[in-house]
Amino acid sequence: MLIDITTLPGDGIGPEVTEQAVRVLRSVADGFGHKLRVTEKNAGGAALVASNDPLPQDTVDACLSSGAVLLGAVGGPAFDKYPAKLRPEAGLLRLRKALGVFANLRPALCLPGLENLSPLRPEIVRGTDVMIVRELLGGIYFGERSTQGDPGKRRAVDTMAYSEPEIERIARVAFQLAGGRRKKLL
C-alpha cells in the first residue's frame, strides 16, 4: 500500500529525531513492500520565522490531504517574545483542531532492563504498561472563560463542559484499545 505522510520536523531537536524516524519508516516500508511518500512542511517556530504563522495554511492543507502526520517538536524560549496567539504551541493546538483529533493516546511502558530509569524502586515499576486515553478537544482548555469585577476584587471563571457525544466517542476509542490489550479500563 501507499504510506503517504506529512512530516513537521519543527524546532530544536525536532528535525534530527524526525530524520531518524523517517529513516526507520523507510526501512519498514521497503521491507514490507509498501510505497512511501513523505512531504515535509514547516510548523512551529520554524514556520513563525519563515512566514509569521506557526501553522501556515499550506501546512494544514498538506496534513489534511495525507494519511498521517508525524511531528518532531515545536517551541522554545526563542519564541517567547511573540504574542501568545503566534507561539508554536498555539499552532499545535490549531493543528489538533484542524485535524479533529479528539483522542490522545499516551502509553507509558517500562521495558525490561530499563527499570533503573524510574525514580521508583525497580520492583514497583517493573511490568508497567499503561495506556492513557486523554480527551483532547474539550473540557476546561476549550471552555468559556471570563473575568468580572474591579481590580483587586476580580473573579475569574473557567468552564469544563462535556457533551454526551464527546464522551461516547472517546469512550469507544478506549474500549477498543482495552479490548486489544489486557481488557481493563479505568
Place this chain on the structure above:
Amino acid sequence: MVTRVAADFPDVGLSHMYVDSAAMALVSRPAEFDVILTENMFGDILSDQAGAVVGSLGLLPSASIGGKVGLYEPIHGSAPDIAGQGIANPLGTILSVAMMLRHSFKLDEEAAAIETAVREVLAAGHRTRDLAAKGQNSVSTSEMGNLVTQQIRVRLQTVAH
C-alpha cells in the same frame, strides 16, 4: 455515559476511580493499570505523571487520533539546549511512527517490527545519552536510528529465508 458504552464491549472490565486516587495509585502500583480513560486536563496531568513514573521521557511516543488524519509525536519537547549536537534520543519519534502504522494505516505487523527492533536494540545495551547510566557509553541520534534500521533489516531477512 461510559457505563452505557461498556455494554457494547462485554469482554472489557470497567471500573471507575477519582483522579486523586488514580494519581496515588499510578505511583504506588503502576503495573496494575491497563487503559485509563480521562478528560483533557486530568489526562494532561496523569499522562505526564505516568511518563515520569517510567522515567524515560525520551522513549515515549504519542498518538492523537479520531479525526480525519492522525497526528503522531514524541512526548518530549524541542530541547533547544541540545539541538544540533546529535545527542537527542530519536526513539520517542521512532515509536510514534510505530503508533502511526498501527492506528492510521492498520499495519500491525509493521508497527510491531519497529517496536521489537527498539526493544532488541535497548536489550543489547545501546543507549542514547539521556538513557545511559553514569560512565556508560552512549550512541548518537543517527547511530541509534541506524541501529534500529539494521535490526529491522536483520529481522525481516530472517523471516524471509
